[in-house]
Amino acid sequence: MREFAEKLLTECDVAVIGAGHAGCEAALACARLGLETVMFTVSVDSIALMPCNPNVGGTSKGHLVRELDALGGEMGRNIDKAFIQSRMLNESKGSAVHSLRAQADKREYSQRMRETLEHTPHLYIKQAEAAEILVEDGVCRGVKTLSGWTYQAKAVILCTGTYLKARCVYGEVSEQTGPNGLKAAMHLSDSLRENGIELLRFKTGTPARIDGRTVDFSKMTEQKGDDTLVPFSFSNKAEDIAKPQISCWLTYTNEETHRIIRENIGRSPLFSGAIKGTGPRYCPSIEDKVVKFPDKTRHQLFIEPEGLYTNELYISGMSSSLPEDVQHAMIHTVPGLEHAEIVRNAYAIMYDCLDPRQLRPTLELKDIRGLYSAGQSNGSSGYEEAAAQGLVAGINAALKIRGEEPLIIDRSEAYIGVLIDDLTTKENTEPYRMMTSRAEYRLLLRQDNADLRLTPLGRRVGLIDDARWEKFLEKKDAIEREIERVKHVTLGTSEKVQKLLEGYDSTLLKSGITMEELIRRPELDYEKLAPLDPERPDLPADVREQVNIEIKYEGYIRRQRQQVEHFKKLESRLIPEDIDYDEVGSLRIEALQKLKRFRPHSLGQAGRIAGVSPADVAMLNVYLEQKRRENK
Amino acid sequence: MQTDVIAAIATGLSQSGVGIVRISGPGAVDIAEKVTEIRGKTLSALAPRHMALGFVKDGNERLDEALIVVMKAPHSYTGEDTVELQCHGGPLVLKRVLEAVLKAGARLAEPGEYTKRAFLNGRLDLSEAEAVMDLIRAETDFARETALSQLGGSVSERIRHLRAEILEETAFIEAALDDPEHISLDGYPETFAPKLAKITQEVQTLLSGSENGRRLAEGINTVILGRPNVGKSSLLNALLGEERAIVTAIPGTTRDTIEETLRLGDVVLHLADTAGLRETADEIEKIGVALAEKKARESELILYVLDGSESLTKEDEDELGQLAGRQAIVLINKSDLEQVLDEEEVAKKTGMEVIRISARTGEGLERVKEAVERRFLFKEVRQQPLVITNVRHQALLREAEEALLRVKDSLEASLPEDFFTIDLNEAYRSLGLIIGEEAEEDLINEIFGKFCLGK
Structure with a gap:
């Protein structure tokens, strides 16, 4: 049967394998940049599916979405359409860790994304299982489907999520399916291996869903959305997306829950040894939490609606692979969930993914030109991490086909840069989750200034249209002008000034002072001083926010910029691809092996590889300098 | 290669x-x-x-x-x-x-290129290479011993310990940022403050020892001041002419002057601009008060010379008044003439330590040495288990100290904990550069550039 089908051949520019969050961004970026793009999915009905948590954003993940939006990605605009609750997290903490999170109506999210895809010229959706990648002389030439249809492509982007040889387990149950009972992709792994790609076996999990009619909300704490909305997309204003919001609910596990888990822990395939390796540390199952924090008498659980279309609720914080009867028993110990009916069981999922250290910072494979990989197939976890990589892979595939310079975002420019650098540099033994602490320069990489940081890059690539670019320039200009103005506003020791200061418990003035200096006082800010500033122009909230942050934390921001300068020095020293590490000499054996294996992009990246010491970097630096002089 | x-x-x-x-x-x-x-x-x-x-x-x-x-x-x-x-x-x-x-x-x-090659060929590590440089330059037994001990890794051990303490704090703050449910920062500033104070104190202790350590190892930049004709030049000639004083002449680097080195046992004084002092009195006056003051500002020790046969002038009192708070010793130079100045009286009037010396016989020089030893805590420095004398290490320690003091500012301004990490990381990095655990592009060239030619 395959032989007949092999006569079928389609030519395209880009083939994207997978239609999850990475696949959607990759395909949209390519198609929007004018390339004929085919996107494969095992089920057209599950495009942009959210098979786990019903939200987008959160600590550091919210940063990724806003950055992606600034570059011209879709996730921010899509969640702005499909959200049912929005909150800015960590408002009490420093502005570097403020994080936007929105609850999604899962069906609407999926549907809206599908609409966008279907309305994008040059983009074609194809329900088929990609079974083989076609590689000739180290260059990827296309994809062959399970039925034997060949798609010749100039670039192929792997966005296979958790589908490769996927297996779902809970208790003694083990099924060969992808998430949510969808068909697993059983063939592509072998083709990747045959082409010399190293695969890892990762696992992750999801909690049970329960029937909202069987939950007693009176025993839980209500978590409402924010009154003041901040859209994810910089192209939206708060009033554009305003809508009534629904609530989430907070409850807790207790000693009884933990007793049940402990007594049955041997029946978890994770702990019995049926699944080998460790699960994600930062998105742990409830079993992991009970074992890891034996002194904790309770753990938070957020009860979150899956959408407006259903009464299914997601129990955030209770991911598990315990058997069905144990899941029932433990859920029923939780206040408010005593009589909860489970709609879907919690499960753990195992899948094949690439060792992402085989990738360049463009997400192209080092050894196979034209083949890119993004998302959970790179061993990351989370919708946002996937989408961000999908966008970068898509952009770079398109830039390469157009013969343009690649887009490489470094650690000092964006969380996206941190994400990709970590994935492609550091050894990962568990799904990689974005976290605030991973970003060294987080005071500069705030969610509020993602547009200021990245819109110019999105513009260069070609994903930011003229209207949006004009708006961006206006905003930037308004911020700069206002900062300059505030520096020159001086205040005297008038009664009005002293009275306002007194009201905020701030030291009274002895002589004149600039507005700038007053804003810097911990107890004051730009907004509080408005009554003393009659000349102040009427500016939008996002501009005022930037003015306040840039002035208030100027010293910290300046020092962090200096740190970035140090960082950039080694980062800008690129290592030629044809370097012969044996010729360098004096490298320690471990360093030599690691460098030969992972072939880092720059001296900076070399230094971040475990096993390469600063002394090794120094040797390498001297060697490169010498080569450079020889070639002059 | x-x-x-x-x-x-x-x-x-x-x-x-x-x-x-x-x-x-x-x-x-x-x-x-x-x-x-x-x-x-x-x-x-x-x-x-x-x-x-x-x-x-x-x-x-x-x-x-x-x-x-x-x-x-x-x-x-x-x-x-x-x-x-x-x-x-x-x-x-x-x-x-x-x-x-x-x-x-x-x-x-290039300067230091031999040692650089030894380092690059794995014959020496970074701290050893630096210790080699310090050994070559060692002018006193103390300097030699210090360099040898640093060759043995004494600096690295202490710095690693400090870095571990800083890392513990940043790790905790960052863990709490990532997992606020399980790791709470409630009350953290209160527990962190004493820890920060302790770490800062340790860095400051190393630094304070290091300033005096460097003075003990390399000598003290000293200037001789006094009115014209009080016998400064004859004092200098006499001092340097003494058998026990070893004289070396080093061409000046920034100005066309001569610096001379006076050794009192293992206390070494670098006397600035002695060429000027040897000129005639007329020309000294040409140098002018401004230059003398500039020299005084730059020096670490001031020897103010009085003529024992003349009483204290208004000019002397003004000058001495300006030296308040500085490391200054008043020397009453004995001359063959009748003495009118009384040590105690001058001490009372000026509030300064006064030593009567004889340039001719060397009388009083031992007291000068003791005074210097006491002022710069040389006894304590010699007893310290670890003294950092390397200028690069000192500069980085100072950077670390400044960063830690900024953390204190952030703490006192009640800024969110995340702000602490910016300067904690800075301190961590500065300390790391001392022992070569942080990579920096120019570090290697900078270090070996300071080596003398041919080594």
């Missing part, structure tokens, strides 16, 4: 018995072959590390008779093939020999 052959004069450029030109790098033997002549033998046939008598020549012209040694890689200081030409020590001869070697294909070595 593909390297070229470097050459330099490895010994000082002064008249001496022997002077060495060192050639290092793959091909050093071939280059040396072209400029040497050994009876009946070629250089490459010489047994490694055996001396041979021969001639150094430039073309056909014999430049000098020399002892020639060949060392084969890796058994040399640099770890490369090395040839040493041990010539007669005249500056002119050595210069001609070096020129011949360069003509034959070697390149003039």
Whole structure:
């Protein structure tokens, strides 16, 4: 049967394998940049599916979405359409860790994304299982489907999520399916291996869903959305997306829950040894939490609606692979969930993914030109991490086909840069989750200034249209002008000034002072001083926010910029691809092996590889300098 | 690594018995072959590390008779093939020999390049390389001992410990940012404050010891002040003319002046601008008060000279008044004339330590030495288990201290904990640069650039 089908051949520019969050961004970026793009999915009905948590954003993940939006990605605009609750997290903490999170109506999210895809010229959706990648002389030439249809492509982007040889387990149950009972992709792994790609076996999990009619909300704490909305997309204003919001609910596990888990822990395939390796540390199952924090008498659980279309609720914080009867028993110990009916069981999922250290910072494979990989197939976890990589892979595939310079975002420019650098540099033994602490320069990489940081890059690539670019320039200009103005506003020791200061418990003035200096006082800010500033122009909230942050934390921001300068020095020293590490000499054996294996992009990246010491970097630096002089 | 052959004069450029030109790098033997002549033998046939008598020549012209040694890689200081030409020590001869070697294909070595190559070839690690530099420059037993102890890793151990303490705090803050449910920052500023104070204190202790440590190891920048005609120049001449005082003349670097070194046991005083002091009184006045004040500001120790036969003038009192708070000692120079100044009276009037000395007999010099030892806590420094004397290390320690003090500011301003990490990371990095656990592009070049030529 395959032989007949092999006569079928389609030519395209880009083939994207997978239609999850990475696949959607990759395909949209390519198609929007004018390339004929085919996107494969095992089920057209599950495009942009959210098979786990019903939200987008959160600590550091919210940063990724806003950055992606600034570059011209879709996730921010899509969640702005499909959200049912929005909150800015960590408002009490420093502005570097403020994080936007929105609850999604899962069906609407999926549907809206599908609409966008279907309305994008040059983009074609194809329900088929990609079974083989076609590689000739180290260059990827296309994809062959399970039925034997060949798609010749100039670039192929792997966005296979958790589908490769996927297996779902809970208790003694083990099924060969992808998430949510969808068909697993059983063939592509072998083709990747045959082409010399190293695969890892990762696992992750999801909690049970329960029937909202069987939950007693009176025993839980209500978590409402924010009154003041901040859209994810910089192209939206708060009033554009305003809508009534629904609530989430907070409850807790207790000693009884933990007793049940402990007594049955041997029946978890994770702990019995049926699944080998460790699960994600930062998105742990409830079993992991009970074992890891034996002194904790309770753990938070957020009860979150899956959408407006259903009464299914997601129990955030209770991911598990315990058997069905144990899941029932433990859920029923939780206040408010005593009589909860489970709609879907919690499960753990195992899948094949690439060792992402085989990738360049463009997400192209080092050894196979034209083949890119993004998302959970790179061993990351989370919708946002996937989408961000999908966008970068898509952009770079398109830039390469157009013969343009690649887009490489470094650690000092964006969380996206941190994400990709970590994935492609550091050894990962568990799904990689974005976290605030991973970003060294987080005071500069705030969610509020993602547009200021990245819109110019999105513009260069070609994903930011003229209207949006004009708006961006206006905003930037308004911020700069206002900062300059505030520096020159001086205040005297008038009664009005002293009275306002007194009201905020701030030291009274002895002589004149600039507005700038007053804003810097911990107890004051730009907004509080408005009554003393009659000349102040009427500016939008996002501009005022930037003015306040840039002035208030100027010293910290300046020092962090200096740190970035140090960082950039080694980062800008690129290592030629044809370097012969044996010729360098004096490298320690471990360093030599690691460098030969992972072939880092720059001296900076070399230094971040475990096993390469600063002394090794120094040797390498001297060697490169010498080569450079020889070639002059 | 593909390297070229470097050459330099490895010994000082002064008249001496022997002077060495060192050639290092793959091909050093071939280059040396072209400029040497050994009876009946070629250089490459010489047994490694055996001396041979021969001639150094430039073309056909014999430049000098020399002892020639060949060392084969890796058994040399640099770890490369090395040839040493041990010539007669005249500056002119050595210069001609070096020129011949360069003509034959070697390149003039950059300062520190030999040690840099030793480091790059794995013969020395970073701290050892720095200790080598300090050993070469050691002018006192204390400096030598300190450099040796640092060669043994005493600095690294202490710095690693400090870094671990800082890392613990940043790790905790960052863990709490990532997992606020399980790791709470409630009350953290209160527990962090004393820890921060302790870490800062440790850095400051190292620093305070290091300033005086450097003074003990390298000497104290000293200036001699006083009105014209009080006998400053004769004092200086007498001091330096003393048998126990070793005099070395080093051409000044920034100004065209002479700096002289006075040794009182192992207390070393670098006397600034002594050339000026030796001029006639008229010309001293030309230098002017402004310059004297500038010198005083830059110095670490001021010796203010009074003429014992004259009473304290208004000018003296004004000058001394300006030195309040500085490290200054008043010296009453005995002269053959009748003494009118009383030590105690001057001390009372000026609030300064007063020592009566005799430049001619050396009387009182021991008291000066004791006073200096006391002021700069040399006894304590000698007892300290670890003294940081390296200027680069000091500068980085100071950076770390400043960063830690900024953390304190952030803490006191009740800023969110995340702000602490910016400066904590800065301190962590500065300390890491001391021991080479942080990579920095220019670090290696900076360090080896400070080496003396030919080492």
